[in-house]
Amino acid sequence: MGLIQRGLDDAGLSTLSITQIPEISAIVKPSRSLFVGHPFGLTFGDLYDSGTQAAVLRAMIDAAEVMDAPGMRASSFVWSKDDERYRQLRKIKG
Amino acid sequence: MQSIDIHGANFAEIEQATIRERINPEFTWRAFDDYSPVNQLEIPVNRARVAFVTTCGAHLTEDQPFDIKGAEGDPSFRSFPVSTSFEDLELTHRGYNTRRAKSDMNVVLPLDHLHAAVRNGRIGSLASNVYSFMGFVADTEPLLQETVPQLAGRLRQDAADLVLLAPT
Numbered sequence: 427m428g429l430i431q432r433g434l435d436d437a438g439l440s441t442l443s444i445t446q447i448p449e450i451s452a453i454v455k456p457s458r459s460l461f462v463g464h465p466f467g468l469t470f471g472d473l474y475d476s477g478t479q480a481a482v483l484r485a486m487i488d489a490a491e492v493m494d495a496p497g498m499r500a501s502s503f504v505w506s507k508d509d510e511r512y513r514q515l516r517k518i519k520g
Numbered sequence: 521m522q523s524i525d526i527h528g529a530n531f532a533e534i535e536q537a538t539i540r541e542r543i544n545p546e547f548t549w550r551a552f553d554d555y556s557p558v559n560q561l562e563i564p565v566n567r568a569r570v571a572f573v574t575t576c577g578a579h580l581t582e583d584q585p586f587d588i589k590g591a592e593g594d595p596s597f598r599s600f601p602v603s604t605s606f607e608d609l610e611l612t613h614r615g616y617n618t619r620r621a622k623s624d625m626n627v628v629l630p631l632d633h634l635h636a637a638v639r640n641g642r643i644g645s646l647a648s649n650v651y652s653f654m655g656f657v658a659d660t661e662p663l664l665q666e667t668v669p670q671l672a673g674r675l676r677q678d679a680a681d682l683v684l685l686a687p688t
Binding site for chain 1: 529530531532533534535538549550551552553554555556557558559560561562565570573575576615616617618620621623624626627628630632633634636637642643653655657660663664668669671672675676680681682683684685686687688
């Protein structure tokens with residue numbers, strides 16, 4: 427995702443992305459990103475959790491509106507339902 | 521690689537090692553010294569035409585699926601109208617549970633919420649097309665030299681003022 431964003435930035439487009447792994451964004455360095463600590467496959471939130479899904483999208487729009495310098499913006503989106511994100515990041519099966 | 525995880529693990533290194541072990545022994549993150557340029561939105565966001573780009577592997581059911589078996593990944597993208605119903609879309613991806621996401625595609629492709637953002641006046645309008653990638657691309661040259669310039673051209677045709685990008 428970061429490489430795609432970089433290409434669009436270089437083409438002059440205004441962009442804002444979600445990042446789920448800040449360490450990768452620190453390597454690829456796309457212009458503006460919003461950290462969302464949700465599991466892979468649940469980027470915007472849990473199934474049928476329309477409140478969180480809409481809130482993540484709103485946070486993207488807010489970030490695009492106010493960020494005037496490159497970097498990653500923190501957010502309050504963390505995953506507390508279970509250990510899925512923990513296991514995904516550490517490649518723990520089961 | 522910079523480690524910023526509070527538990528001390530560097531998940532970029534873990535992810536890279538996993539990809540090397542399971543898919544492509546040559547895989548390495550493409551690194552850059554500098555951030556790409558910030559292009560500020562030139563009009564208020566409530567008047568902006570917003571485009572959405574995803575790496576969730578979404579495509580129309582009748583379209584050719586993404587290649588999820590090759591070691592080089594798939595640099596191509598698919599497009600579909602932003603008005604497309606979820607029932608007309610398929611998710612083809614090797615990196616997450618697509619079966620689960622198909623029961624509520626808003627978890628990776630928030631079309632319902634994008635349309636709501638227009639209705640409630642937060643954004644001006646939606647670009648006519650959504651652009652979708654599969655996400656895993658080991659050989660990045662075709663992506664950077666061919667695919668992304670094509671995508672930029674398509675987004676300009678769509679008169680997108682702002683591009684929102686979401687991984688999976």
